[in-house]
Amino acid sequence: xxxxxxxxxxxxxxxxxxxxxxxxxxxxxxxxxxxxxxxxxxxxxxxxxxxxxxxxxxxxxxxxxxxxxxxxxxxxxxxxxxxxxxxxxxxxxxxxxxxxxxxxxxxxxxxxxxxxxxxxxxxxxxxxxxxxxxxxxxxxxxxxxxxxxxxxxxx
Numbered sequence: 001x002x003x004x005x006x007x008x009x010x011x012x013x014x015x016x017x018x019x020x021x022x023x024x025x026x027x028x029x030x031x032x033x034x035x036x037x038x039x040x041x042x043x044x045x046x047x048x049x050x051x052x053x054x055x056x057x058x059x060x061x062x063x064x065x066x067x068x069x070x071x072x073x074x075x076x077x078x079x080x081x082x083x084x085x086x087x088x089x090x091x092x093x094x095x096x097x098x099x100x101x102x103x104x105x106x107x108x109x110x111x112x113x114x115x116x117x118x119x120x121x122x123x124x125x126x127x128x129x130x131x132x133x134x135x136x137x138x139x140x141x142x143x144x145x146x147x148x149x150x151x152x153x154x155x
Contacts, residue, residue: 011136079106111152128130
């Protein structure tokens with residue numbers, strides 16, 4: 001499986017590349033996702049549901065076809081949200097998931113679903129802006145994403 005993270009933000013691309021240099025599981029490109037040849041794009045449901053379909057889930061990623069001809073790959077993977085509970089009028093992440101990084105949870109489950117659907121001979125692009133991961137000052141998310149990819153590929 002080839003996996004590439006894209007962003008048009010030079011600082012984000014440089015940070016991710018620097019932090020992930022010792023790892024070979026994820027390439028980072030200063031580019032738009034539509035400019036990368038891939039089979040599947042991973043984007044958050046906030047951007048994908050209205051455009052491509054699907055609905056919010058908490059237990060699995062969804063893979064939906066891209067029938068719009070909009071330049072994105074033919075398949076869209078939509079990560080799940082961490083499970084939550086309602087408590088005292090508040091919505092909280094379920095206690096057993098509270099210590100799991102949202103980025104890790106999203107990417108781990110997305111890569112797992114992509115492998116299940118397409119196997120390992122697929123090219124995937126993670127669109128950092130459309131995943132809410134395009135912060136050039138966030139050093140935690142790139143490591144969480146790389147850990148999630150490595151773990152999902154070991155299964």
